[in-house]
Every structure is written in C-alpha cells, then in structure tokens.
Amino acid sequence: MSAAEDFIKPERVSAVPKAPVLNRFLDYLSSVRLGVILLCILVFFSIVGMVVMQQDVEGFEPYYASLMPAERLLGTRLGIFNIYHSWYYLFLLLVLSLNIILASIDRFPSSWSYIVKPKLDATRGWLLNRKRSFEMKADSDDAGAIAKAISAVFSANGFPARVLEKNGVTFVFGQRNRWNRIGAYIVHVALLTLFLGYFVANQTGFNATVRLAPGQTTDRIDMLTFDVDQNLQFQHQQFEVQIPFKISCTDIQQKLINPEGEIDISNTMDWRTEVKIDDPGYGANTYEISLNKPLSYRGYRFFQSQAIAMGSARKITLQLIPQDGGEALSVDVPRDGTVSLADGTRISFEQFLPDFTLGPDGKADTRSGDYNNPSAVLSVIPPGGSRSQVIAFTPDFANKAPVAGGAKLGYKWRLVDFEKSPLAHVLSIKYDPYEASFIAWYIGGFGLVAALGFVFFTSHKRLWARIEPSSDSPGHDIVIAGEANRNHTAFSDKFDRIVSTLKGPGA
C-alpha cells in the first residue's frame, strides 16, 4: 500500500438524508394504504359489534345477566357491549376522515391538472405506450388538412378536438368527461358530510319518547339511557326533559284489516295520532302523525312508535231502548265526547272497559286489556236531573245479567258497536336542532350515490393524433393513441370504430 493511501482515509458516503419525521408521518397519514388498513379494522370492529349483543338491543339485559363475571368485566372494560360508541371506534372514524381529507389534498392538484392543463402533445414513444395506439400513413403533404380531417372524425365521435402545432409536428387532441377526474373527491366530500352530520346529530341531539292518551296534555318527554355502571350492573335510567311547547293528544286511531279482529300488529294497517301543539311563540296548530309519516316541529321529530295494547274505543254506538216501550234510539258518541238527545238528555262517553268486572271496591274495572266483555262508562244528565253514571253493556252480556242490563234514567243502555283503538300511543322523539340528520343523509347520502354514479358510469377519455412528415417517403406518419381512466372495454370499442373510420372501408 502506498504512503498516499495510508493517509487518505476513505470518505464515508453520506446516507441520503431522511425526510423529517413530521413529513413522513403526514405522508403515511395521507396514504391510501393507511385508508385500506383503517377500513379493514373498521370492518373487524363492526363484525364484533354484530356478533356480540349490544346494550341498546332488546334482550341485552338477560343476556348480560347470563354472562360470567369475567366476561362482563372484559366486555365492559373493552367497550365491546357498546362498541359503536366506544372511544376507539370513534377515533377510527376520525382518523379515517383525516386520512380522506389529507389524501384528497395530496392528490387533488394532479387530478385538477387533467382539467386545466390537458396534455395536448406527446412524443411518439409516449403515445405508442398508451393502452390503445395505432400507426398509419397519409400520402398528403398538407399536415393542416390531415389534422382537420382527423379532428372532424374525433368531433363526430364525441371528442371535441383541438389542433396544435409544435416544432413541425401537428397534434390533434380530443377528450370527453374530463370532470370525471375529480369525481372521487366529490364522493369523499359527500362521505365526510355524512360523517359530520351524523356526528353533530349525535352530539347535539337526543332521543326520547312520550306516551299520549286522548285528552292528555304534556310539556315533558322521557329520555331513556342504558349503560353498565361501575359495579358491572346494567342500568337504564329515565330522565324527564321539558320541551318549549305543550303537546296534546286529540285523537288516536288504529286502522285494522278486520275491524272485528284484535288490535294486534298482525291485524293492523296503520296507527294514527292527532296532536295539538300549543306553542307560546307560534300559536296552536293540529298535526297528524302516523307510521312512516313523522312530524317535524322546531327540531323535534315525532314518530309513531308503539301502541299500548290495552283495548279501548274511539267511538261507540249505543242503542237506547225506552223503558216505557217505543222505538229504540241509536246514538254515536265519540271518545271523550258528549251527545244530546232530543229530549235533552246529555250523554258523555267517559271510559271504555274492554273486559268488565267489579273491582274489590265494587267499582267498575277491567280484568284485562282484551275485548272479552266490553262496556262503556257513561255520564248521563237527564233533563232537569243530576249527573249519573251508567254502564252500557253488550246485548249478549245484558241478557245474561239482567241486573246489569236493567233500565236506568228511562232507558236500557246497550253497547251495540264500537271502533277498536288502543288506550294510548307512544311517540318516539328525535331532537336534532341543526337538522344535522337531514344534511347528513339527504345531502351527504344522495350526494354520495350521485357522485358514485358519476365516477363509475363515466370516464375521462382522451385521444391524440400526432402528424409528422415521413422521414423515408412523401406524406406524413400518423400515430393515433387513446386512453380512458375507466371502462376500458367500452373505450376500446370506440377507439376501434374511430380508427376504422380513419382507415376507411376496405382498409
């Protein structure tokens, strides 16, 4: 080894400097790869939530009680019984949203450049490397005429064309649906709108219920919450919430398939609740709520939820048989309504008992909610007399129990018909002050679907023609090339047709 080499220490080649940590972190956060990983994790947690019963599902309480203490502890600590509202699930959604935003910001400029700065010219090699390309010759020396002809063919096939000359080479460029390049971003904006709307609705709103029977007025609704407490006990708590207006139930109705049948779900077509809202700021108005037809009022949405399956009647038909003989009268009395007879007798329908019995205190009562022995409790004021209670029974029962069917206040009172109805309805209420649900699902949701249709059913198609003088013979060499970002098969067919037109018949 020479003396020079002894003292020449080899210089270490410095390593390529790594990008700063923050940049690398942001690159990863904006990567589609991370997005795919997050989607897969979301899928996994969602499946866990499907397979393990959640605490807001009917039947959770007995299921939870049947678990071993260790299972309850593990499930509760990991948030498995309420996984969709767990911190890690929400965090996943947040990171996914961030990923979408950053990825979109990262990629948008290049997509935008397709729209504002299309590639009008290209080298021969680049064009021949496109998915579809074709070479041909033209005998003509007039490049302008060739370009005009090709341009006409492009335009006739739906590709408005532009002609450009550069360094002695003439280019024809045509394209369609360039806006498809930003379709994916519209999809993601719609998706983020959906996420945001859902999040805002959940944070600013709440769910509640209210039970309403005809004649009842309230300004309070019931909010129910479920959770597992510190002692791993499943608790549900009820809170009363005051609303800024009064809601009165003026009527409830159950539309039955068979009016003589039971008031159960299999015999029901619809439930209807008529309410009057008395609002200090906006006055009083009457509204109707039925299945699939909710009422929206000042951020509160009222939905027909349930019926209290205790038999009642919306309207009764009475037959009044005069004690002294004569023609029987038929009278219809609506619920909580009053009717006056010709002789001045006033009849008020006070209560309906579906399964009449005498209670321990000797007062009229009902044994059950089934229509086993229907009767109507009436308040009757004869002309010049005082109020008396009369119970109208069905003719069947009255004939079997003469005491019950006896005359009172000059008539025998018979309940001959009634419109079946439940005792009360339960309305579920969604409070959404900013209409976030509407924004999320109608605007975000339909926007998402429309954007997906735009993305998948259209594609950005481009055609180029490069016309340059032949180097070895008179005329021009032409390269036709085309590309689509989607729907390649359909574009391929189109390209073949255009080339076929350019070649002419028999070529």
Next chain:
Amino acid sequence: MEEVSKLNTDLLSNTFPAAKEKSGGSWTSYLPVIFVFVGAFLMLGLRIQIGASFISDGALMMLALASYILAALFQLTNLYAPSEMSTRIGYWGAALGVFFNLSSWLVRWVAGYEREIAQLRAAGNPESPWIFRYIPFANLYDLSLAFAFGAGIATILLARRKNLQILTAFTLPLAALILTLARFIGNEFIDLPPVLDSYWRPIHVGDASLSYGVALVCFAVAVIYLLKDGVKVEAMAIWSSIFAVGVIATVSKFSVLTELVYRSGLFLSNPGSTRPFPTVFRVEMPYVGPILVLTTLLYVGVIVAFIAYIYRDSLLGKQVGHVLLKAALITQLLSIILLVYGIKNSEDVYSRLQAQMAAKPSLLVAAGQAMAEKQDMTVQERQSLTPAVYEQTAGTFLQSNGKGMFLSLNANPVELSALITALVATLFVIGFSFRTERLRERLPNLESLDNLMYKTACLAFAGLAMLLITGAIWANESWGRPWGFDSKETGALVAWLTYAAFLHTRISRGWKGRSSAYFAVIGFLLVIFTYLGVSYLLPGLHSYA
C-alpha cells in the same frame, strides 16, 4: 413486414363517411332482455285477466329454478364439448329462467293484493290500499326471489358478449341455490308489518336485490378468474371442504359432531292460518347424523391430503384427496336424500319425539329454555327459573300440542340450503378437476375477466351505497333514527366497506388479478351473511326480514 394502414383520402376531401360504424346488430343483443320484460309483463296481464286459476307464483318459481339448472348444465357441457347449439340453448335457457323468475315475482304481487282485499271485504272493510303495499318485498322469500332475478338479469346483460356467455355456467347455479332456499322458506304470505307499508320498501329492498345480484355475478367472475389464473383445484377443494365441515358442525344446533345425531325442526299447525308455527322441538332423523359424521371425516381427510399435496408436493396426497372428495360427495348426497326422505315420509312424529325426550331429558330442558327466551320476562323472573321448571314447561307444551306437530322441509330452510350448497360446491370442484387445462383454455382471457370483476364490483359498491342511504332515510322516517348500528345495517356497512377496500387496493397498490378476486369472494360472503345470517342468527329491528 406488416403494411401500415393509410389514412382514408375521402376524409381529406371533406367527404365524411355516411355513418359511424357500429358493431352490427347491437340492439339485437338485447333481445333476451327484451323477451324477459315483455314476456313477464304479458304474464302479469294474463294473471290479472284470468285470476287465481292462472299458474301460481310458486309453480313459476320452480320453472325458473329448472331453467337455471338446465341452462347452467348446457353451458358447463359447452366448456368441455363446445357447440354453437349448447351455447344458444344455454343463453336462451338463462333468459327463460329470468323470465319465469320475474313472472313469479309479478304474479305474486297480484296474488298478495287479492289475498288482502279478500280479507278486507270479508271483514266488511271497504278500504282499498294502494297497490305498492303488496309489492313482493315483505319477507325473506320475496327477497330471495328478487335476489335470484337480480343475479339472472345481470348475467344475461353481461353475457351479451359472446366470450362472456360462459358466465351463465357459474352464476346460474348460485341463482338456483337462492331459489332452492326460497323454496324451503315457503311462499306463504305474511301479514305485512305496518312499518313496512312505505314507498321506501320497493326502493330500498329493490335496490338490495339488484345489488346482491350484481355481487353474486362479481363473485362468479372472481371464481372464473381464479380458475383461469391457475389456482389449483385442490386449493379450491380445501376451501369448499372447510365450508362443508363448518356447515355440518353448526347445523342441528351443533349436535351432529357432538352427539352424532341430526335433528330436524318441527312445525305446529295453526288453525287460523295457512302458515304453521315453528316450534322449539327437533326430532332425530335416523341415519342422517352418522352419515354426516362420516362425511365430515372424509372432508377432513380431503383437507389433510390436499395440504400435503400443495405444500409437500405429495402426489399420493393428491390421489387420495380426490378419492376422498368423491366419497364425501356421495355420502353427503346420501345424507341429504335420507333427510328429505325422512321428512317427507315421517310417521308418528309425536311418539318418536316422546321416546327421544324420555331417553334424554336434557332435550326437554333445552326446549323449555328456548320457550322461556321468547317470553318477555325480567332478569329476575328469568333467573328464578330452574331446569325443573324448564322441563315441566316443555313437557306440558308437548303433551298439549305434540300430536299436532309435523316435520317439514320448510322448518330449517337455511340448514337444508347450506347442506345443498356445500354439496354443489363439492360437485363443482370435482367438475373443475376434470380436464382442468382444457377448461382453463375455454375460459375468457384474464384481462377481460379482471375488467369485468372490477366493473361488477363498482356496480355492487354503488348499489350497496344506495342501499345504505335509502335504508337510513327510511329508518329516519319509520324508527326515528337514521342509523342505529342494527345488525342488518351494520352487515350491509361491512360488505360495503369491504368493496371500498377492494376498490382502493386496486387504485393504490395496483392489486389487480388474484388479490382482487379474493377480495371479491370475501365481499360476496359478507353480502350473504347480511342477507341470511343476520336474519336468522342475530337479533335486531330487521328480524322480520
């Protein structure tokens, strides 16, 4: 040297050709689709005109099933012995099947309308609800009928291209399996839950059936791709065997592998309706259990043998595996035949049930527990029940109602369909193993399969997005909340997210081909779980679906 084409000189003289060249007869390629819709609406018209004596929706469904199977058989034969006639019969057979399928659905609509109108009039109710109340999207039978139609119509639309007609050989057997499930579910009409009486039902459920149908086609394309791409048939056999073992292990409430018996569910006649009650009781079917156990052992043997072949190049493993696979097919077929025969020819179910309960009292306890779970009890009430109480409850019910119980193919539709699906999967794998290379040559090229897979995945993705959105909006109108992570909602979301991941891997990592095919398979399996598993296995607001 290839002569370079010349530019048409007519263009230079501003003489533009008369018309763009179009691929000849493009509208004629839609003839089968036109036939399907025109024919089906003609059938609808005839049904309205003729009335209830017209061919029933059930019969039309069976005709659709037969047509699908026949068409698939012709196309499969075409793979090994190509002929123009087989191709035509196969393609038009598919169209015929879709025609019968759609006709069945339309005729069912009319039948549902007439049924309830008759009920209303008999009860003296003069109301005439709107006809969309009766659109056949009310239960799993209706959805299955529409699902099969969705798959069929997607198939014949895509199979217009001659090189893709082979698609029918793969999609129609799956559509036939969906109709088989529908057959076992039973086509009795249900009383429509009032919450379903909404204009959103045809939109939401209609979209579901079409999206599921497209997902099915995407799955079939993925399977074809994997075959063409050289995935070993033995690898496919391993997966189909795992599926079969999983099905056998879980049917009959896990009793096949734990107790070596298969028990079939029992119905109880319902005097007030044509639809019987399902009971919690199950009766042992003779010989079925042991044969299914044997089948499981054979499938396990298949898995082990083929793993040895794939990872250790064991030719003996390959040979043994194929023998075991054929043996498993035979035993599984035998078990299904015995099961169906046993159900159809059952006598004295009550005494058989009594004898089984006497021999194993724990069955009575389990039945009592299942009955208690259906009751609306508080936790304290439930905790106070003892095994003796369960046994007594079940025993009393059995004593009062036992004589009215009967076996039916409709009692466990999902189990029976799953067993048949496992059988068909095994049959297909055995079919693929026959002249595999010749089969691969006949399949379309990988690029067009990959493009088709991508296209159908995009359609399925967009369809599932629409399903989620319309479902949420409907839920907002009906239940008061647009999204509550109900099992069916979450199932659809999971399937949609899987397709989203699939599409993004294609964009970002260029995952085309085989990786895409695997994603497409997983996506479809999740769709099936949403369609079926959620309804039968998981509680939630969608349980009536």
